[in-house]
Amino acid sequence: MQALGNKKILLGITGGIAAYKSAELVRLLIKAGAEVRVVMTPSAQEFVQPLTYQALSGHRVYVDLFDAEADSAMDHIELARWCDLLLVAPASADFLGKMNAGYADNLLLTLCLASKRPVAVAPAMNQQMFANSATQENLKQLAARDVRVWGPAEGDQACGDFGPGRMLEPEQLLANVALQFVPGKLDGVQLLLTAGPTREAIDPVRYISNRSSGKMGYALAEAALQAGARVTLVSGPVSLVAPPGAKLVAVESAQQMYEAVMQQVAHSDIFIGCAAVSDYRVDQVATHKLKKSENSMSLPLILNVDILAAVSALENKPFCVGFAAETQNLEKYALAKLEQKNLDMIAANPVGNADSGFETDTNQLEVFWRDGHHSIERDNKLAIAKQLIDLIVERYTCARS
Numbered sequence: 001m002q003a004l005g006n007k008k009i010l011l012g013i014t015g016g017i018a019a020y021k022s023a024e025l026v027r028l029l030i031k032a033g034a035e036v037r038v039v040m041t042p043s044a045q046e047f048v049q050p051l052t053y054q055a056l057s058g059h060r061v062y063v064d065l066f067d068a069e070a071d072s073a074m075d076h077i078e079l080a081r082w083c084d085l086l087l088v089a090p091a092s093a094d095f096l097g098k099m100n101a102g103y104a105d106n107l108l109l110t111l112c113l114a115s116k117r118p119v120a121v122a123p124a125m126n127q128q129m130f131a132n133s134a135t136q137e138n139l140k141q142l143a144a145r146d147v148r149v150w151g152p153a154e155g156d157q158a159c160g161d162f163g164p165g166r167m168l169e170p171e172q173l174l175a176n177v178a179l180q181f182v183p184g185k186l187d188g189v190q191l192l193l194t195a196g197p198t199r200e201a202i203d204p205v206r207y208i209s210n211r212s213s214g215k216m217g218y219a220l221a222e223a224a225l226q227a228g229a230r231v232t233l234v235s236g237p238v239s240l241v242a243p244p245g246a247k248l249v250a251v252e253s254a255q256q257m258y259e260a261v262m263q264q265v266a267h268s269d270i271f272i273g274c275a276a277v278s279d280y281r282v283d284q285v286a287t288h289k290l291k292k293s294e295n296s297m298s299l300p301l302i303l304n305v306d307i308l309a310a311v312s313a314l315e316n317k318p319f320c321v322g323f324a325a326e327t328q329n330l331e332k333y334a335l336a337k338l339e340q341k342n343l344d345m346i347a348a349n350p351v352g353n354a355d356s357g358f359e360t361d362t363n364q365l366e367v368f369w370r371d372g373h374h375s376i377e378r379d380n381k382l383a384i385a386k387q388l389i390d391l392i393v394e395r396y397t398c399a400r401s
């Protein structure tokens with residue numbers, strides 16, 4: 001297997017009995033074509049001598065910060081920049097705790113802080129230490145910061161215990177490393193996406209909006225990023241964190257969303273209109289808070305621009321995907337929108353049920369294009385998003401060929 005040809009892997013080794021397995025990992029990575037540099041923490045050296053990894057990797061092993069600084073060819077910043085992936089295997093409980101807290105009191109911790117490259121950890125420790133809520137919290141927070149957590153496996157432990165805490169086998173770690181470099185289905189593709197509701201001001205304190213949570217749009221942004229796309233997310237006000245890697249443009253009103261989309265669209269290959277854009281806005285926004293006086297009042301509304309229709313009317317239009325949230329006649333309305341807005345694809349979801357559509361964690365979709373249809377069954381929104389991205393990839397590739 002040469003899946004890792006020319007890939008640069010920085011392998012960090014911390015203090016744990018599994019350090020001996022990492023010698024085999026170095027051998028496997030090199031056999032797969034990778035270039036490997038090894039960094040050891042001081043306690044890792046209590047388990048295995050640096051010479052072992054030096055012999056296997058064909059390069060000096062970095063063991064302390066000042067040692068790396070003394071190497072003018074590769075100081076710690078250079079090392080952090082050099083790699084395509086930084087993998088810490090084994091990663092001890094102590095190391096994970098310090099890494100989560102942002103410590104930098106040894107070379108490997110410093111590299112974890114200094115590297116912009118993907119970082120993966122393969123935890124290895126006693127099962128009780130793994131189960132401890134401190135370790136669990138550390139892993140959860142690291143994962144939330146996009147550190148890939150690989151393992152641990154369950155089984156017999158060196159201390160005589162049985163349970164989760166064994167480092168994944170070198171073959172499994174090699175497979176995980178290789179997976180990081182499988183080209184994404186949307187590599188090099190620029191994807192622009194609207195998400196969330198819009199807010200149309202009535203006066204300085206009131207607005208008209210809708211029940212969109214933004215969850216579906218944010219899940220789509222995440223799924224597109226995972227497929228390798230460069231993602232720009234134009235989002236109305238939501239209480240979600242944009243997936244790391246997405247370029248977020250935060251807006252409030254439909255008009256601001258329109259302007260942001262028009263600014264970004266020229267370089268986009270795919271546009272997904274997932275936002276629940278307010279169809280109307282208040283004609284005259286009051287400068288001061290409206291006071292109650294009459295028994296009834298009316299607010300003249302005017303139609304907002306249809307962002308999706310405007311994008312699909314562009315001369316060099318991207319591949320356009322719309323959403324249709326309907327409480328009835330799903331297929332009929334979806335097909336009409338596909339036609340009227342000149343879309344390449346439309347994803348229709350029933351709203352008004354407790355378990356799909358707005359403000360829910362699950363959804364289901366009926367997806368239509370000119371000569372086809374596919375149902376995506378009820379699931380959580382990220383799973384739904386991944387399936388929709390797969391369909392978009394299929395149709396987008398077809399449309400371009």
Ligand code: C5P
Binds near residue numbers: 254279306322
């Ligand atoms: O016509 P309707 O509002 O049902 O169409 C929904 C689709 O159109 C969604 O993809 C939505 O994001 C998009 N849309 C838009 N601008 C509007 C209204 C809807 O982009 N003003």
